[in-house]
Amino acid sequence: MLGLTSAGSLLAQTEPAPAPAPAAAPAAPAAPDAPKEPTLEQRIADIEAYMNNGARTPDVASKVAGPGPGHNAWQMVSTALVLFMTLPGLALFYGGLVRRKNVLSVIAQCMGIAGLVTILWWACGYSLSFGGSGAFIGDFTYALLNGVEPGKVGAGYHWISDSMWAMFQLTFAIITPALILGAIAERMKFIAVLVFVTLWMFAVYFPFAHMVWSTSGFMCGPLNPNATIKAIDFAGGTVVHMTSGWSALVLCILLGKRKGYGKDPMAPHSMVLCAIGTGMLWVGWYGFNAGSALGADAIASNAFTTTTLAAATAGFVWAVLEWILRGKPSVLGFCSGIVAGLVVITPGCGFVTATSSVIIGVLAGAIPFLACAYLKKMLGYDDALDTFGVHGVGGTLGAFLTGVFADEKANSVVAGLKDGLIGAQIKAIILTIVWSVVATVVIAFITKAIVGLRPDAETETTGLDLTEHGEAGYEH
DSSP states (O other), X not given: OHHHHHHHHHHHHHSOOOOOOOOOOOOOOOOOOOOBOOOHHHHHXXXXXXXXXXXXXXXXXXXXXXXXXXXXXXXXXXHHHHHHIIIIIIHHHHHHHXXXXXXXXXXXXXXXXXXXXXXXXXXXXXXXXXXXXXXXXXOSTTGGXXXXXXXXXXXXXXXXXXXHHHHHHHHHHHHHHHHHHHHXXXXXXXXXXXHHHHHHIIIIIHHHHHHHHSTTOTTOTTTOTTOSSOOOOSSOIIIIIXXXXXXXXXXXXXXXXXXXXXXXXXXXXXXXXXXXXXXXXXXXXXXXXXXXXXXXXXXXXXXHHXXXXXXXXXXXXXXXXXXXXXXXXXXXXXXXXXXXXXXXXXGGTXXXXXXXXXXXXXHHHHHHHHIIIIIHHHXXXXXXXXXXXXXXXXXXXXXXXXXXXXXXXXXXXXXXXXXXXXXXXXXXXXXXXXXXXXXXXXXXXXXXXXHOSSOOHHXXXXXXXXXXXXXXXXXX
């Protein structure tokens, strides 16, 4: 025991003195309070909010925290319908209007744009359109769709999946540049189309989607109380139809006329395809317009109603005007009028009443008809399939008429924006035209410098189907 005791004393003497105790770590911040369990009344309020497509009870652990099945299902259907507008709707509509030697080139361009824009949207397009807090363009917060998850809601609306919101908006981004194809059909190289569209999406589409539909957008009247221009655009009058229509006019002028234009016959090769494509566009447009209500609610029903009335009225008016002025009502006239009615009602479909939509339909059948039948001939530009006459003129008309006819009876959001609305719409129209025109001129010259715009004369004469895609639309 003694030796053990002595050894213990020696160790105690030779070991270094203990280090001082470390300072106490700062207290961790208190965890945020978990959302409260909902009361029975709050759970009922959640159900009522779902039925009314309204906001959930805040700061409460909702028992239905994810997408609402009914509203989300309508959003999925609407997304499929808008994609249906491009493929096969627009492809057949435009494909029937060109000569038979170029039918596949139009379809290939629609398909190529669908693939290209989808990749851009995933990479950064969605984020630039709906991310960040800037007035003119977003940021890269959602690049590669980071944070955009199927189980989350709120990016688009209260009861739809964030993933479905991103996909719904993607289908708008696909069809918008595809509309430009009508003006430059039969005379632009496929590689030039792809390069032009890539640059155009960054310079025109992504900024306008942000300005018009983002909560911090420069001219998003319904969602941004600090918007400089408090304009309204329910489903894409400025974002889709005006940008594409005015860009189409500039591009077709810069490209020049088709070889033989005004001398050789260039009638549509298949009005059957065109008519079928028109029907597909009309059906798909319900996803475009009624789907923009972001839920299966009364506003969606109103947009569905106004879309139907305007399209049918415009198609009838266009054909009757042809009958009066040219002696016969053509199928092409019915088709063009229906599409014009759909275009013109688009920005106001969720803001106007049924009777107003009929008036809009009459104007949509008359004014774009005059632009296509007389303005094009007067100014001498070769807008091959009347993209500017229908989408440029029609989209501009629709944006203005939305300010004239917007009614709080159709949508309560109008009540807070009615004062000065026509002036705001005119400002939005001017900004859209100037931006689209200037950007298109710059992009066209850049594209020309990189890959050229037009094929050579021999290629154009032979047709783009065989020369660019190695296929023929018809065997005989």
